[in-house]
Amino acid sequence: MNAKDNINRGSGSPEARFLKGLVWVAVAGLLAACEINDPVGEISRPGFMAAGVYWDVPVTNVTAGNEVAFQAQYWSVDKRYTSLGVWYDVVRKMKYSLIFPPTGFTFLLDSTELVRESQEIRPFVHDENGYSGEKKAFVIDGTFPVSYTLAALEYKNPLTWEQTRIDQLIPEGVRKRFINGFFAQLGYQDFKTLLVTQNGVVPADTLETWFDTVTTDGTVSRPVKPEALPLLRQKVDQLPFSALVYNKNRQFYAVEFSRNYELNARFRVVNGQQVANFSDVKRITVF
Numbered sequence: 001m002n003a004k005d006n007i008n009r010g011s012g013s014p015e016a017r018f019l020k021g022l023v024w025v026a027v028a029g030l031l032a033a034c035e036i037n038d039p040v041g042e043i044s045r046p047g048f049m050a051a052g053v054y055w056d057v058p059v060t061n062v063t064a065g066n067e068v069a070f071q072a073q074y075w076s077v078d079k080r081y082t083s084l085g086v087w088y089d090v091v092r093k094m095k096y097s098l099i100f101p102p103t104g105f106t107f108l109l110d111s112t113e114l115v116r117e118s119q120e121i122r123p124f125v126h127d128e129n130g131y132s133g134e135k136k137a138f139v140i141d142g143t144f145p146v147s148y149t150l151a152a153l154e155y156k157n158p159l160t161w162e163q164t165r166i167d168q169l170i171p172e173g174v175r176k177r178f179i180n181g182f183f184a185q186l187g188y189q190d191f192k193t194l195l196v197t198q199n200g201v202v203p204a205d206t207l208e209t210w211f212d213t214v215t216t217d218g219t220v221s222r223p224v225k226p227e228a229l230p231l232l233r234q235k236v237d238q239l240p241f242s243a244l245v246y247n248k249n250r251q252f253y254a255v256e257f258s259r260n261y262e263l264n265a266r267f268r269v270v271n272g273q274q275v276a277n278f279s280d281v282k283r284i285t286v287f
Contacts, residue, residue, distance in 0.1 A: 050277035051076035051269040052137070057282040064261075064286050065148035072124075072267045072279070073137040080272025081126040086144040088265035088284070090116040096170065098178040099254035101247040102190060105182035109174060118264070121145065144265070150286045152260040157252040161242045169257045175241055182244075183236060188222035191232060199243055201235050261286045 055072040062068050074081070096109040122144040130138045155169055186194070188211050195202040210228035214221045224232065236244075245254045263284040270276045 050275045051271040055267040064151035067143035075137040076271040083270035085123040088263040089118040097256035100182040107178040150261040155257040
């Protein structure tokens with residue numbers, strides 16, 4: 001008698017029943033695992049289906065203080081709607097451009113920051129009369145507001161220096177990074193022009209002691225002495241910022257700043273089972 005015959009004939013034995021039990025436990029465990037890891041099944045169970053929602057925003061460029069027109073379409077299998085509304089977050093974008101005219105060094109910086117989390121801007125009330133048989137959905141033709149405080153701002157190459165305005169628009173950290181950039185590129189003649197000729201903050205004979213004179217193959221160079229670098233930086237930092245960005249040839253201050261806002265807007269629907277769903281995002285640029 002072979003092993004196969006033993007198993008077939010002994011199917012009623014305790015050993016066989018034990019093996020069958022293990023098989024059933026394994027199958028049951030597999031089925032349970034499949035059910036637990038089936039998010040689609042979880043959502044589609046009665047009472048967990050979110051409403052469908054679609055919306056269109058024809059014009060996505062808006063002037064601050066104006067309203068934005070849209071059309072929203074929504075539907076739900078439970079045919080109940082407890083909350084409707086437009087939500088958006090606010091993103092601030094800033095650009096800086098600073099030029100040191102004597103050398104042409106240009107400092108550029110772009111900044112993007114989320115300044116307000118998404119929140120409801122305008123709620124709407126469900127209207128049973130708003131159903132469209134053609135679209136097979138409830139339809140809202142509405143608008144939502146954009147605050148005038150989100151108006152874009154541009155400040156470009158002023159002809160006169162406004163210290164208070166500059167302090168408001170150009171942070172100290174940005175100015176410091178600008179100075180770090182052009183300072184590293186300055187040579188003897190640049191320092192002489194900036195500190196002696198134009199601004200008179202260092203006597204000419206003192207400046208000479210801060211540089212060596214090196215002749216190599218008939219070529220004379222003036223490298224800065226290492227111990228003089230902190231002194232040079234101290235003198236540059238003492239200069240008014242206006243002196244660092246003034247373009248004498250074109251007679252303006254080479255400072256540019258712009259700020260504008262973008263809104264990431266969505267339409268939100270909560271059905272009768274308190275399940276929320278959002279439409280796709282529409283990016284609104286504010287001017």
